[in-house]
Amino acid sequence: WRVGIAVIAKENYPLYIRSVASQSELKFHYTVHTSLDVVEEKISAVGKSLGDQRELYLGLLYPTEDYKVYGYVTNSKVKFVIVVDSSNTSLRDNEIRSMFRKLHNSFTDVMCNPFHNPGDPIQSKAFDGIVSGMMVQTG
């Protein structure tokens, strides 16, 4: 795949998962799953280190040979994970950051929708549209 985006609930089950190219979807799920440990580690490190970083954006979680995994966690402990192909060098940290920001904004709208039940998978078309836009942009 070129790029994949996942939203994980507080209790660590997926709320939304989408990736470009379906043949390697399983690998994408696996990558997101393994990244959760790194997210957990980063969250629990708060207060222990001197340079107390408490930004919502967690940065690059871990790089491997073929892809890069970025993480973001909201105050409600919902995690966003973006996976991009390593060959995609045009993508800067700032752009990833603004992608997360956009995702978070849209997610907030979903949460404030009275017809959405918190904890249910995200079925919002508006959210879907935002994600599609990002995939086109980065893919």
Place this chain on the structure above:
Amino acid sequence: MADEAPFQFLHSEVIQYVFGASDSGDAETGRNITKVESMGFRVGQGLIERLTKETSRFKDELDVMKFICKDFWTCLFKKQIDNLRTNHQGIYVLQDSKFQLLSHLSAGKQYLDQAPKYLAFTCGLVRGALSNLGVKSIVTAEVSIMPACKFQVMIQKI
């Protein structure tokens, strides 16, 4: 000034709608209070999601409670909680000496028995906000002289 009025009117209307005009039995009143509280819960969940969008991650429980007392309360009632106490064992008492939703009832003791209706929604708001931030709690309210009001938050340890 102008944007607090619609919330106050809507809130009284919700209570009017849920409880109805007639005085019903205790069981019915209890059920209705639960209903209003769960409405507040859902609103609290959504609201806190929006309010914490720009803030950095919270350090601990006390940090979360301070946010509720300052930013959350200001957003809802245009003022902060006047006094926050804790026993550092999971009990927090939030004191508001002039609670907005009670301020239009006559001060003193005349309508004291009606007060629980007007506090249920706010209890739900606080519980919903905390729950979305990962803190399970029980929130109760207490009034002795209107319009002062105390909210007690008991954190449920998992």
